[in-house]
Amino acid sequence: YHAKQKSNHYLFFNDSMNEQAVKRLQIENLMRFGLKEDHFVVYYQPKMDIISGALVGMEALVRFITPKKGIIPPNVFIPIAEETGQIIEIGEVVLDKACQDVKSWIDAGLFEGRVAVNLSAKQFSLPDLTTRIDVILQKNQLPSYFLELEITEGTVMDDPQEAIAIMRSLSARGIHLAMDDFGTGYSSLAYLKQFPLNTLKVDKAFIDDMHNERGRNMVDSIVTIAHNLDLHVVAEGVEREEQLAFLKSLNCQTIQGYYYSKPLSYEEFTVFLKQQKRKPTLKVLHSDFA
Ligand code: C2E
Ligand code: MG
Ligand code: MG
Ligand code: MG
Numbered sequence: 001y002h003a004k005q006k007s008n009h010y011l012f013f014n015d016s017m018n019e020q021a022v023k024r025l026q027i028e029n030l031m032r033f034g035l036k037e038d039h040f041v042v043y044y045q046p047k048m049d050i051i052s053g054a055l056v057g058m059e060a061l062v063r064f065i066t067p068k069k070g071i072i073p074p075n076v077f078i079p080i081a082e083e084t085g086q087i088i089e090i091g092e093v094v095l096d097k098a099c100q101d102v103k104s105w106i107d108a109g110l111f112e113g114r115v116a117v118n119l120s121a122k123q124f125s126l127p128d129l130t131t132r133i134d135v136i137l138q139k140n141q142l143p144s145y146f147l148e149l150e151i152t153e154g155t156v157m158d159d160p161q162e163a164i165a166i167m168r169s170l171s172a173r174g175i176h177l178a179m180d181d182f183g184t185g186y187s188s189l190a191y192l193k194q195f196p197l198n199t200l201k202v203d204k205a206f207i208d209d210m211h212n213e214r215g216r217n218m219v220d221s222i223v224t225i226a227h228n229l230d231l232h233v234v235a236e237g238v239e240r241e242e243q244l245a246f247l248k249s250l251n252c253q254t255i256q257g258y259y260y261s262k263p264l265s266y267e268e269f270t271v272f273l274k275q276q277k278r279k280p281t282l283k284v285l286h287s288d289f290a
Pocket of ligand 1: 239
């Protein structure tokens with residue numbers, strides 16, 4: 001009986017290991033094929049000013065839409081793409097598409113803010129990162145001050161001194177930098193003040209936790225730190241009125257979440273922009289980079 005149990009356990013373990021490996025390989029192959037066949041699509045989620053309800057900007061979020069397996073969520077394929085290095089190519093497809101789409105909205109007189117694009121650790125550490133970004137901006141004739149890049153703590157804490165140098169070269173181009181998922185990774189407050197950041201994004205996990213007092217105190221503290229460092233704050237994953245009200249009391253300026261809108265396709269976002277047109281919009285200050 002013991003032996004059988006042992007062997008069952010072994011078998012189960014082996015199978016699930018195998019299953020995982022097969023699934024990973026399957027997704028890797030789907031991504032390789034998807035890159036050739038344009039299966040990566042970019043959606044946009046609005047970032048709204050908490051006081052005026054005006055559109056401030058948007059975040060580009062990749063969607064992997066396969067004909068055979070349907071939509072594969074970022075949380076499934078991004079970690080695999082990070083490991084295989086395919087994230088570099090996927091990231092560039094997203095950046096290129098985001099620049100192209102934003103350029104079209106600017107040209108149509110529908111938008112004057114920044115588009116935020118997520119930058120993976122692998123992309124961030126490419127020796128020719130800035131050249132690659134310059135090429136994509138130029139190709140789309142988009143001035144760099146319409147771009148914001150979102151990076152995570154893990155990306156910059158790997159080699160903070162090197163990260164500061166890279167961030168400075170991006171920032172010198174007028175590109176804004178946001179720290180994404182703040183507080184969920186390994187980060188150092190000592191470095192936070194040294195990074196040339198513009199924005200700090202409070203992770204959804206903290207927003208979700210605002211139903212209790214300790215959770216609210218936590219968000220209060222994060223917003224205070226950000227403001228003390230002269231950083232703009234974006235609250236991510238805001239879904240409910242109470243969350244909005246509390247964030248407003250903390251003077252957190254910008255909200256991104258289902259409360260306002262889910263990520264939208266290019267066509268849907270165009271409609272959203274036309275509706276926003278009736279409201280005042282916040283413009284990029286072209287003097288705001290140097
Ligand atoms: P993120 O950059 O922190 O993006 C925010 C995520 O929160 C998005 O998930 C968005 O759809 C979701 N979200 C926003 N508001 C709400 C809300 O009110 N409720 C709920 N339940 N969710 C909300 P998504 O699009 O699934 O992306 C997940 C993560 O995948 C992103 O987190 C980012 O880390 C990564 N990712 C997405 N697109 C890209 C990309 O183009 N490049 C890279 N490197 N990573 C990406
Ligand atoms: Mg992000
Ligand atoms: Mg985030
Ligand atoms: Mg996230």
